[in-house]
Every structure is written in structure tokens, then in C-alpha cells.
Amino acid sequence: xxxxxxxxxxxxxxxxxxxxxxxxxxxxxxxxxxxxxxxxxxxxxxxxxxxxxxxxxxxxxxxxxxxxxxxxxxxxxxxxxxxxxxxxxxxxxxxxxxxxxxxxxxxxxxxxxxxxxxxxxxxxxxxxxxxxxxxxxxxxxxxxxxxxxxxxxxxxxxxxxxxxxxxxxxxxxxxxxxxxxxxxxxxxxxxxxxxxxxxxx
Amino acid sequence: xxxxxxxxxxxxxxxxxxxxxxxxxxxxxxxxxxxxxxxxxxxxxxxxxxxxxxxxxxxxxxxxxxxxxxxxxxxxxxxxxxxxxxxxxxxxxxxxxxxxxx
Numbered sequence: 001x002x003x004x005x006x007x008x009x010x011x012x013x014x015x016x017x018x019x020x021x022x023x024x025x026x027x028x029x030x031x032x033x034x035x036x037x038x039x040x041x042x043x044x045x046x047x048x049x050x051x052x053x054x055x056x057x058x059x060x061x062x063x064x065x066x067x068x069x070x071x072x073x074x075x076x077x078x079x080x081x082x083x084x085x086x087x088x089x090x091x092x093x094x095x096x097x098x099x100x101x102x103x104x105x106x107x108x109x110x111x112x113x114x115x116x117x118x119x120x121x122x123x124x125x126x127x128x129x130x131x132x133x134x135x136x137x138x139x140x141x142x143x144x145x146x147x148x149x150x151x152x153x154x155x156x157x158x159x160x161x162x163x164x165x166x167x168x169x170x171x172x173x174x175x176x177x178x179x180x181x182x183x184x185x186x187x188x189x190x191x192x193x194x195x196x197x198x199x200x201x
Numbered sequence: 202x203x204x205x206x207x208x209x210x211x212x213x214x215x216x217x218x219x220x221x222x223x224x225x226x227x228x229x230x231x232x233x234x235x236x237x238x239x240x241x242x243x244x245x246x247x248x249x250x251x252x253x254x255x256x257x258x259x260x261x262x263x264x265x266x267x268x269x270x271x272x273x274x275x276x277x278x279x280x281x282x283x284x285x286x287x288x289x290x291x292x293x294x295x296x297x298x299x300x301x302x303x
Contacts, residue, residue: 005218007225007291014229014241066269074237075274076230 012141018076019140021069022189025148027061029182036175039102043171047099068190072197093135097128119163122174126156129178144185151181211297214259215290219244219252224287227262227279234274253277261286 031053038049129152137145155177163170215221222242226233233241239249256262261283265276279287 005221005225007221007228007287010222010225010241011229014226014233014237017237017241018230070234070236073240075234075276076226076232076237078231 014076015139016141017073018069019136019142019145020073020189021065021193022186023061023064023069024136025144025182025186025189027057027064027186029179029186031057032175032179032182036172036179039175040169040172043102046102050099069193071199072193093128093132097125097132115164118170119160121171122159122163123156125171125174126152126154126159129156144189148181148185152178155181211293212286212290214255214261215286216294217252219248220256221290223249223252223256223277224261224279224283227277228284228287232276232278234276238277256283259283259286 031050034049034053035046038046130149133145133149133152137149155174159170159174159177163173215224219242222244223238226238226241230237235249238244238253239246242249244252253262253264257264259282260280263278263280265278267274267276
């Protein structure tokens, strides 16, 4: 026997509503592409490049939501402090994973250990990202976030397996592939969201 | 006390499906506006207004009128009393449903 309204199902639906627009994926795609460019140009600046995303990223997402999401499905949110902490935590997690890999490679210089670290960097990042996407999937309950977790591990493994560690190309390739995944998912989610939720009159 | 005796203890204010849906939505997110509640609960504008007014009168929700970029936004929040009432209702209802299944 069930209640005429299942409060648990209503709560789940309300929590997921905020993730349906794909804006978080699009923003993460920009972050990954920027970091990939940083790795390709000068690995030392990757940490620096990620700072604006950590400190101002949530603001950009909020502005986009005010214009795209809230006029269509209405506004919902955690109180501003919790919202800011969540967004910073998520972006900080991704940036930290990349920063650790960068620092380790810079510390070990051009030794053979550095070659191995360079090779393993995409694999390490892939596993770390999978943790982030799994956390997101727990919150959103969306299959696409589970898929992203699997994709990041598979991509990390594939790039690690193909790379010989002689140059810095593995990480930019890994990040670009992840950016492409995120971009495709973000655009598809946004398109579906816009089709299903026309602007409210 | 038998499990069925929990039935009269049910909070009638929360038991009404529309108000239960509003409380559940506001329990999931810290705050929401009128449109979000409208979309999530599937209620009509009139019903939603009347239910939110009753919940506010009971002290279960807070209603705050703000402006975002010069556009008015009415934000609804579940109060600690509302949260308590929802949790209590869920406990009582679970007991009743379990008793019906046995």
C-alpha cells in the first residue's frame, strides 16, 4: 500500500530538477578545456588557471541559471552559503586532482620517475574524476553522471595505455577527451531541457 | 497503543496531498519560488496559493519576498517546525501503512 503522494519521490524529483539543465557539465567542459590548454602550453600554470574557476565558477553558473533555468522551471536552491560551498567543493576537487598531478611531475623533474608519473597522470586523474562524478550522481540520481564516472576511468586507462610518458601530451589529451564528453552531454541535456521546458509566460 | 491508533494523531494539515507535496519539495531544497513549487507539485496556482497560506499560518513555512535583478521573487522555506511536522507525519504514516500490510 502506498500513499497518494510519495513524499520520498517528490523529494527526489525536486533535488534532481536543478541538474537537468546540463549547465554544470558545460561549465566543467570549459574548465577541462582551459586546463588542457594550460597543460599544453605550460604545466606550471595549471594550478593558477583553475583558481578563477574555483572562486568565481559558482557565480557564473548562477548567472546562467537565472537566465536559462529559473525562468523555465522556477528557482530552487540551497541557502546561498551551502550552495557556494557545494559548488566550490566540486570545482575545487577537480582542480586539486589536476594540481597534485602537476606538482608531482614538476617536483620529480625529468627523471624516469617523472616519465612514469606523466604516464600515470591521466589514469590518476580519471580515477579522481570518477570519484567526483560518482558524488554528483549520488546527489542528482542521474544516469549520465554515472556514465561520466565510467567514461573518465576508461579514458584515463586508454590514454595511460597509449602514452609513453616522454612528453606532456597525455594530460591535455585526457582533459580534451573529457571536455568533449562533458560538452556533448551538456549540450544534449540543455537541448532536451529547453525542449521540455519552454520559457514560462 | 495499536498501530491504527496512530491514525488520529496524523497532522491533518500535512496529510492533505497538496500540502504534503509542498512540504516534501521544500524539505528537499532549502528554498524555492512559486513557479518551482507549481511545476514540482502539479497544483493549480489557486490551490498552491491557498495551501502555502495555510502552511504559513501554521508556522510550517516562511515566505519571503525579494527582488533579483529588479524582478520580484517570492521564496518559500520550510521552518524547523514544518520539518518536525513532516518527519512526525512520515513516522506515523509508516506505522499505519505497516499495520495495513500485516
